[in-house]
Amino acid sequence: MSDFTKIKVMSDFSFTPFENVSSYILTPLNNVVDTTVSSLSSAIAAPLNLAAIIFIFLYGYNVMTGHVALSMHSLLNNVIKIVVVTTMATNADVFNIYIKDIFFGNLANAIGNAFNSSPVDANVFDYLLLITNTRYQEFLGRVGLFEKVSVGLVGGLMLLAVVFFCTVGFIIQMFAKITLIMVIGLGPLFISLYLFNVTRRYADSWISTLVNFTVLQVLVMMLGTMMCKIMLYVFDGSYTSIYLLLPPVLVVSIVGVILFQSLPTIASALSSGGPYYHAGVSAGSEMISMASGALNVVRGGFSLGSSAARGATAGASQAAQAAQAAQAARMMGGGGRGAF
Helix, strand or coil: CCHHHHHHHHHHCCCCHHHHHHHHHHHHHHHHHHHHHHHHHHHHHHHHHHHHHHHHHHHHHHHHHCCCCCCHHHHHHHHHHHHHHHHHHHCHHHHHHHHHHHHHHHHHHHHHHHHCCCCCCCCHHHHHHHHHHHHHHHHHHHCCCCCHHHHHHHHHHHHHHHHHHHHHHHHHHHHHHHHHHHHHHCHHHHHHHHHCCCCHHHHHHHHHHHHHHHHHHHHHHHHHHHHHHHHHHHHCCCCCCHHHHHHHHHHHHHHHHHHHHHHHHHHHHHCCCCHHHHHHHHHHHHHHHHHHHHHHHHHHHHHHHHHHHHHHHHHHHHHHHHHHHHHHHHHHHHCCCCCC
């Protein structure tokens, strides 16, 4: 299948399910994030600016009067840091330019375009579905009427494998984009927390999460493009029958699904221990604490049961002694004159 045929088929192909679903999901989310960023920036603008002015005034006064043993260079650095953080947190337009557009739009799109192997501007998963369907139609048109049933079944299995591979990759890509846009929406609040030493760790965690999901989105694009190149190499092979083409397509699809499922772990490792690492550690510690608590409850149940058993044994022995004493009293009473 020549490159001209690919471009011609792609230009005539209007069914792009993954691109349509992506636009259905991301367009309203983008509007919600813009509204959230604008609202948060407006809400924290007044108290944050007031706190910054008071801090700069008191800090500068103490430095210039000699109450604090710091240089003017240190004062200037702190003032610049406060101005930058305050501007980023309280100005929605500046935040969108330097945070949202870079991490959510420009960076991912630039890397995706650098690795994109499709001859036209298209989603890599839609393009892969198109090439698979085109190759299937070629094999279906070569056979006779009676063989179309078996070729249709084999081709349907091949299409199903590619659709499953593309769906898994698309779900992980949407997970990265949706989570990334949610993290970006809370950006003004977490950026403002960077001003204070007590809350600075929350800002550091926000930056780590932002980098983690950006790396995950880039990895999905890279892996999708690589698997698309591999699939194109398989389809361009000299296969005379669809029965010979099915096994390599199945193998590539299964390998791609496995690699897609491991991408969050790889992204967490590349971002130096993002939220997945911390979530795993916290979840593991919670499981250990729950297991320890359950073990303590079981031990307490056993000790309570043994105490109850000992108490029941002591009560039974006391009841037996009381019964023996009552029997002895009746025997002694029977030897007298009886009741009056």
